Amino acid sequence: MTDLPNDDTLTHSGLEARDGGRILLIACGALAHEILTLKRLNGWNHMDLTCLPAKLHLYPEKITEAVTESVEKNRLAYDHIFVVYADCGTGGQLQAKCAALGVEMVEGPHCYSFFEGNDSFAARGDDDMRAFFLTDFLVRQFDAFVWKPMGLDRHPELRDMIFGNYTTLIYQAQTDDPALVEKARACADRLGLTFEYRFTGYGDLEKSLEHQAAKH
Amino acid sequence: MSDQEDDIILSELDNEELVQQMFDDLYDGLKEEIEEGVNILLERGWQPYQVLTEALVGGMTIVGKDFRDGILFVPEVLLAANAMKGGMAILKPLLAETGAPRVGKMVIGTVKGDIHDIGKNLVSMMMEGAGFEVVDLGINNPVEKYLEALETEAPDILGMSALLTTTMPYMKVVIDTLIEQGKRDDYVVLVGGAPLNEEFGKAIGADAYCRDAAVAVETAKDFMARKHNKLAAG
Numbered sequence: 001m002t003d004l005p006n007d008d009t010l011t012h013s014g015l016e017a018r019d020g021g022r023i024l025l026i027a028c029g030a031l032a033h034e035i036l037t038l039k040r041l042n043g044w045n046h047m048d049l050t051c052l053p054a055k056l057h058l059y060p061e062k063i064t065e066a067v068t069e070s071v072e073k074n075r076l077a078y079d080h081i082f083v084v085y086a087d088c089g090t091g092g093q094l095q096a097k098c099a100a101l102g103v104e105m106v107e108g109p110h111c112y113s114f115f116e117g118n119d120s121f122a123a124r125g126d127d128d129m130r131a132f133f134l135t136d137f138l139v140r141q142f143d144a145f146v147w148k149p150m151g152l153d154r155h156p157e158l159r160d161m162i163f164g165n166y167t168t169l170i171y172q173a174q175t176d177d178p179a180l181v182e183k184a185r186a187c188a189d190r191l192g193l194t195f196e197y198r199f200t201g202y203g204d205l206e207k208s209l210e211h212q213a214a215k216h
Numbered sequence: 217m218s219d220q221e222d223d224i225i226l227s228e229l230d231n232e233e234l235v236q237q238m239f240d241d242l243y244d245g246l247k248e249e250i251e252e253g254v255n256i257l258l259e260r261g262w263q264p265y266q267v268l269t270e271a272l273v274g275g276m277t278i279v280g281k282d283f284r285d286g287i288l289f290v291p292e293v294l295l296a297a298n299a300m301k302g303g304m305a306i307l308k309p310l311l312a313e314t315g316a317p318r319v320g321k322m323v324i325g326t327v328k329g330d331i332h333d334i335g336k337n338l339v340s341m342m343m344e345g346a347g348f349e350v351v352d353l354g355i356n357n358p359v360e361k362y363l364e365a366l367e368t369e370a371p372d373i374l375g376m377s378a379l380l381t382t383t384m385p386y387m388k389v390v391i392d393t394l395i396e397q398g399k400r401d402d403y404v405v406l407v408g409g410a411p412l413n414e415e416f417g418k419a420i421g422a423d424a425y426c427r428d429a430a431v432a433v434e435t436a437k438d439f440m441a442r443k444h445n446k447l448a449a450g
Contacts, residue, residue, distance in 0.1 A: 060410065087381045091411030109381045122382075126329050129356065151291020155245075161294055165331035165355060 005032055007140050010054050017050035017074060023216050024077070026070045027084035029054030030137040031111065031205070034174055035084060038206055044213045050074065054137070058149050060089030064097050071101050080216045084205070086110045106208045111135060114204040115172050130167040132193060136174045139184045147190070159192060169193040172200045226252050231260065235271050242275035243282075245295025247302040254303040264310035265317065265347075272303050273345040280342070280430040290334070297338055304341065317347050320440040323365045324375035325353030327386040332379035335409060335429070339375060342429040343436060348373075359390050366394075366403065372443065373436055376422075378409040388420035395421070404439040406432060 005015050010029035017024055027035055029051040039047055052066050063085065071081055083098055083105035098105045108114040112133040113121040121128075138145055147153055150162055169191060171184035181197055188195035226249065229237055234253060241249040250272070257267045279296040282288040288296075322343055326336050333355050340350045351369045353361055366374060378384040387407050394400040400421070407417050408426040417425030423439065426432035 087411075089381060089411045091381055091384065091413055091416060093413065126356075129329055130331055149289070149291075151289070151294070155291055155295060158291055158294055161298070162290075162334065165333065 004036060005051075007137065008144075010051060010137075011141055011144050012053055012055060014053045015049065015051035017048045017077075021046045021048040022079045023047045023212060024074050024081045025049045025084050025209070025212075026067060026074070026081060027051050028057070028088070028111070030057065030135065030141075031084055033137065034202055034205060035209070038202060038209055042210070042213065044209070046216070047209070047213060048078070054141070055144070057088065057145070063088055064090050064093045067094060068097055068101065071098075071103055080212070082106075082209075082212045084208075086114055104212070106205065108204065111205075112172060114208070115174065115200040115202065116198070117200075117203045128170070130165065131170045131196070132163065132166045132168070132191065134169065134171050134184055134187060136177070136180060139171060139180050139187060142183070142187045146187070152190075163191050163193065166191070166193055168196050170196045170198055172198050174200060174202055227256050231257070231262075235274070238271045239275040239278060242272065242296050242299050243279055243292075245292065245299050247299040250299040250303045251306060254306050258306075258310070263316075264307045264314055268304070268307050268311065268316075268345055269347075272300050272307075273342070276300050276342060276345065277430060280428060284428055284430070293338070294334065297341060300341060300345075304344065308344075318349055319347035319437060320373060320443075321349040321351070321369065321371040322373040322375055322436065323351045323353065323362070323369050323371040324377070325357040325362065325365075326355040326377045326379075327383050327390070328356055328358045329386065330378050330380055330383035331355045332409075333377070335379070336375075336377040338429040339377070339408065339426070339432045342433050343375075346433045346437065348436060359386075359393050362390050363393065363397075366399070371403065372440060373404045373406060375406045375408070375432070377407070378412070381411050384409060384412055384416065385420075387422065391421045404436070404443075406435060406439075408432060 010032050014029045015032055023046060025035060025047055027049060032051045035049055052070060056063050056066055067083055067085060075081060081103045083103055085094060086106050086108040087094060088110055106114055108118045115135060151158055169188035185195045224237060226234060238250060238253040254267055279288060279293060283293050324336060324340055326333050340352045343350050351365060353365055376387045376390060391405060405422045406424050406426050407422040412425055414425045424435045426435050
């Protein structure tokens with residue numbers, strides 16, 4: 001069984017493919033735990049996983065190039081490649097590049113949408129406009145992905161400039177973990193936002209992977 | 217008090233040194249120091265427009281360049297913008313009184329469904345610094361609000377901003393409505409925001425995509441110069 005990588009490694013370095021298999025999943029490091037869990041639960045042993053550093057999300061303009069490099073590096077070793085990124089702030093560029101490379105990717109604008117279910121997320125429309133989302137990974141890595149990159153550790157006075165238009169922090173939980181709920185609640189307090197807990201499970205991520213697993 | 221002897225007394229600096237120091241203070245996001253520097257220059261008889269362009273815009277241009285080059289990041293830019301805002305608050309009423317040159321007028325807002333305004337606010341501030349009159353519609357603007365502002369404000373430029381992949385297509389809704397109403401050619405339409413790119417700007421029928429505030433200012437100036445040339449030729 002694949003050892004679960006730690007969050008710091010997933011944030012800064014990602015994860016190398018190592019299991020072999022017919023299908024390679026090229027994913028965001030922020031999804032590694034969820035994908036490895038789904039692999040284990042569903043017995044998808046023909047799927048291998050490699051992750052790019054999750055911190056790429058701080059620089060969405062770099063995601064398309066990084067995914068492209070990973071596809072090109074790995075494509076000869078696998079029958080199929082599936083990109084486990086949504087659009088993720090690339091403004092359609094990742095989708096266009098994947099189409100040009102002949103690989104499929106997860107549907108949706110971002111992981112908050114596919115965890116909730118893309119249809120359901122879209123249906124909420126402007127109701128969630130003022131919500132700041134966290135997933136299990138982002139709750140665990142709140143300081144690395146939110147607090148420090150936004151400079152709030154050094155300049156707490158920036159909080160209202162950055163988050164002043166938000167009203168709520170929605171914690172989209174993939175797992176039932178009371179400790180994470182409390183941590184997410186504390187994150188909301190630190191940002192001055194009201195807290196909402198929404199259990200999503202794996203949403204459309206699981207459906208997408210199921211589809212790939214069955215197809216190949 | 218051990219570092220007191222190292223403190224720089226702004227009022228003791230000559231103009232050139234003071235402007236240089238204000239560049240540094242803006243870079244470091246020191247709002248109070250910027251406000252003090254602005255007041256000193258005004259007391260020395262500088263025109264508000266000169267203080268704005270030479271001290272504040274000059275300093276903010278360096279900040280913008282270092283942001284583009286990956287030397288500065290969002291928090292530092294926000295602090296610098298906040299410092300510049302402090303200086304602008306002093307200068308704005310004076311600029312109105314002294315009849316500073318007006319390059320053009322812009323209506324700007326973040327599109328419907330989107331509450332992100334950091335980039336838009338930076339553009340507004342830099343446009344004002346460059347001599348544009350800016351009417352800022354804020355966040356979450358439906359097409360009706362843009363149209364109403366265009367009607368009442370009669371700007372030269374419409375600026376739209378979006379940070380989300382899900383909200384950026386709304387810019388096309390606004391542009392298409394302008395086309396339907398036969399008003400598209402009355403305005404220069406500039407668009408910006410993190411997930412946008414030049415291709416998207418072209419595809420939705422904008423006049424230009426601006427990747428940051430400095431580019432927005434240069435692009436706006438360029439379009440205004442073309443407009444004036446066209447009028448002069450006509």
